[in-house]
Structures are given as structure tokens and as C-alpha cells.
Amino acid sequence: MATDIDMATAIAVSVLLVIGSLFSVLAALGLLRFPDLYTRMHAASKAGTIGSGLLLLAAGIHAFDTAILLRALAGFAFFVLTAPISAHLLAKAAHQAGYKLTNLSVTDQLPQPKQKSGNIHTKDR
Amino acid sequence: MTFIAVNLMLTLIWAAVSGSFTIHNLLLGFAVGALSLWLVREQFPASLHRVRPVKLLLLAALFFKELMLSAVKVAIMVLRPNMRLRPGIFAFPLTLTRDFEITLLANLITLTPGTLSVDVSEDRKILYVHALDCHDPAAERRAISSGFERRIREAFPA
Numbered sequence: 001m002a003t004d005i006d007m008a009t010a011i012a013v014s015v016l017l018v019i020g021s022l023f024s025v026l027a028a029l030g031l032l033r034f035p036d037l038y039t040r041m042h043a044a045s046k047a048g049t050i051g052s053g054l055l056l057l058a059a060g061i062h063a064f065d066t067a068i069l070l071r072a073l074a075g076f077a078f079f080v081l082t083a084p085i086s087a088h089l090l091a092k093a094a095h096q097a098g099y100k101l102t103n104l105s106v107t108d109q110l111p112q113p114k115q116k117s118g119n120i121h122t123k124d125r
Numbered sequence: 126m127t128f129i130a131v132n133l134m135l136t137l138i139w140a141a142v143s144g145s146f147t148i149h150n151l152l153l154g155f156a157v158g159a160l161s162l163w164l165v166r167e168q169f170p171a172s173l174h175r176v177r178p179v180k181l182l183l184l185a186a187l188f189f190k191e192l193m194l195s196a197v198k199v200a201i202m203v204l205r206p207n208m209r210l211r212p213g214i215f216a217f218p219l220t221l222t223r224d225f226e227i228t229l230l231a232n233l234i235t236l237t238p239g240t241l242s243v244d245v246s247e248d249r250k251i252l253y254v255h256a257l258d259c260h261d262p263a264a265e266r267r268a269i270s271s272g273f274e275r276r277i278r279e280a281f282p283a
Contacts, residue, residue: 023196030203038255039212042241043199049236050196067144074142080192084235084242091243091255095214102212 013062020054023047035102037094045087049079132158180280187276188233195238202257213259214243217252217266219274226277227252233273240265 030043053076060072132155139154140146202210221227227249231242239257246253256265 023200026200026203030199033203035210036212038214038241038243039210039257042239042255042257043203045235045241046192046195047199047203050192065144067141070141070144074138080236081232084232087235088231088242088244091241095243101214102210 009061009064013058016054016058016061020051020058023051023054025051027051037099038091038101041087041091045083049083052076052079128162132162135161177280177282180276184273184276184280187272188236191233191237191272195236198238199257211258211260212256213262214253214255215259215262215265217254217269219245219250219252220270221274221277222249223281224249226281230269230273230277233277234269237273240269 024047027043027047030047031040034040034043056072056075056079060069063069135158136151136154139157140151143150143154219227219230221230227245231245231252234240234242234252234254241255242252243255244253245251254265254269256262259265
């Protein structure tokens with residue numbers, strides 16, 4: 001029986017590792033392929049969070065130890081808490097500095113800081 | 126009173142994360158918890174907000190579902206040869222008023238499909254959201270206000 005349980009955890013850990021790595025790779029690819037900072041932050045904050053979360057979960061299950069699993073879960077919780085804040089701050093700082101949205105953009109309803117007005121194309125709908 | 130309750134909670138989390146429930150470790154956790162609460166004493170609310178546990182669980186479930194969907198959606202988008210992006214920033218009128226609710230909503234929005242909180246207006250009435258697909262801002266607004274915003278209001282009654 002013990003081998004069956006070992007096998008099941010091994011399979012679960014492998015699946016989590018593969019899927020987690022896949023999301024991490026796709027997050028990196030997204031950083032390369034998306035056209036501007038704002039769209040890139042989408043890839044970094046979402047696919048990156050899921051990728052590292054699944055990898056941490058895999059590490060926690062593999063250790064087969066509640067203390068380590070709880071620490072892995074805490075790591076994931078902190079990732080979920082902090083990733084959106086860094087994405088938000090980067091996007092906000094970029095917008096205030098007058099960094100343009102990509103030409104593909106359809107709308108920008110966020111008002112510009114006064115001295116920068118006219119620096120960015122604004123096509124409100 | 127709330128201070129003690131939060132400190133006990135922090136103690137338990139400390140014991141869980143450090144993986145030992147011995148009396149020494151619990152005391153150490155209590156001391157560290159008290160120290161960290163002392164550091165944020167200025168921002169600490171006089172009383173804790175009322176929470177509906179079941180609704181909070183519903184909110185958490187909705188969040189994890191949306192997080193998975195959003196990661197898959199971004200992943201598919203990245204793999205498409207022609208990404209067909211229609212990005213943009215739209216304004217979302219907030220009906221939530223308390224700071225922690227707005228913070229929670231902004232964080233949840235960032236981790237869900239195709240949307241990213243960029244900024245909140247000075248008077249805290251408007252949240253500016255960047256969307257990967259922004260050809261229909263009205264639909265995005267409806268989705269947020271009937272999804273996360275409603276769930277947050279249910280979980281934290283005034």
C-alpha cells in the first residue's frame with residue numbers, strides 16, 4: 001500500500017511541476033511578446049503567480065511534511081498578496097511618467113497628470 | 126480586545142509556519158505578533174470589521190476559479206501567433222467606500238482575466254482598470270460590479 005501512496009504523490013507532484021513550469025515559461029514568453037508595459041504586467045502578475053504557486057505546492061507535497069506544506073502555502077499566499085501590488089505600482093508609475101499605451105489600444109480613460117497632457121494619444125469612447 | 130484576538134491568530138500562524146507547537150515557540154510567536162502589531166498600531170482599527178464566514182469562503186472560491194481562468198486565458202493569448210489585442214484603460218465607478226474593501230477589490234481585479242488595476246482617483250470614487258480586451262468597457266464594468274464587488278459587499282457588511 002505504501003508504494004501506491006508513494007506513486008500517487010509522485011504523479012501529483014510531477015503533474016504540478018510540469019503545469020507550474022509551463023505557466024512560468026508562458027509568463028516569460030508573455031513578457032517578450034506583449035507590446036507594452038501594461039499588457040506585459042498581465043502576463044507577469046497572473047501566469048507568474050499561478051506558475052510559482054503550483055511549483056510551491058509541488059514542493060510542499062513532495063516533502064510530505066505538514067510544516068513544509070504550510071510554509072509553501074504561506075509562500076503562495078504572500079505571492080497572491082504582493083504580485084498585484086507590484087503590478088499596480090509599476091503600471092501607475094509608468095502612466096504617471098507618461099509612458100504610452102501601445103498603438104493597438106482602444107481607450108484610455110485615466111486622466112494624465114497636468115504637465116504631461118497631450119503627450120499620450122487619448123481616444124475616449 | 127481585538128488586539129489580543131489578532132495576536133492569538135498571528136501566534137497560531139507563526140506556530141503553523143515554523144512547524145512546532147511547543148510552548149516556547151508559541152510564546153515566541155506571541156511576542157513577535159505583539160511586536161508587529163505594535164509597529165502598525167497607528168493603522169490598527171479600533172474594532173474588527175464584521176465578516177460573514179460563508180460569504181468570505183464564496184469570495185475565495187470565486188477568486189481561485191477566476192485566477193485559474195485568467196492564467197489559462199493569458200497563456201492561450203501568449204501562444205496565439207496573432208495576439209489580436211484590444212487593450213485600454215477604463216474607469217470603474219466604485220460603490221465600495223472603505224479603504225480595505227477598495228484594496229481587496231483592486232487586488233482581486235489584478236489577478237483575474239485580462240484586467241489590471243492601475244490607479245484609484247483621489248476621492249476614491251473611481252478605479253482605473255487596464256484590460257487586455259477593452260472593446261466593450263461597459264461589459265467589463267458589469268462583470269466586476271456583479272461579481273467581485275457584490276461578493277465583497279456581502280462578505281463585509283457595514
